Amino acid sequence: MNTVKETHTVREPQSAENYDATAKQKSAAKLSRIPV
Structure with missing residues (x-):
């Protein structure tokens, strides 16, 4: 699995x-979802 990830990163x-x-x-969506 790691090999595929690395290859994909190298390709693009x-x-x-x-x-x-x-x-x-x-992360921004998560923060905005939390009611303050």
Whole structure:
């Protein structure tokens, strides 16, 4: 499984940036979902 992940990352370096942006959006959504 790790090998596939590494290969995918090497094939598409931008995928890492896209994943980071998605992670940021997800974390922001989680924070906004929590009632203060």
